[in-house]
Amino acid sequence: MRRLISIRLGSRIHLGIFFSLLSAAWEMDISQAVRAGENQLRIKVANTWNNRLVADAALPLAERQSYVSQPYAANPKAPLAASGLIGPVKISKLDKNNDQN
Secondary structure, three states, X not given: OEEEEEEEEOOOEEEEEEEEOOOOOOOOOOOOOOOOOOOOEEEEEEOOHHHHHHHHHOOOHHHOOOOOOXXXXXXXXXXXXXXXXXXXXXXXXXXXXXXXX
């Protein structure tokens, strides 16, 4: 995961909003939020504002999704910053008897 994500388990349990510049594997313990039966894990990933401005700069004004007072500041040929989910999302059951912490 890179940049900003929001994680929810079910409709009422918000596990947090997280920001990271790391591209390495990232883990979180959701054991306190998981309930018996079916659980729904929702992950929302936000792109960077810079990426939105760069993408919009390449579009005609009528098709842009953002507005800034200085649109000339965004270069439509600038490289996009890496963001989003990097790799698959995995849910693993940990064996508490073999916990090395």
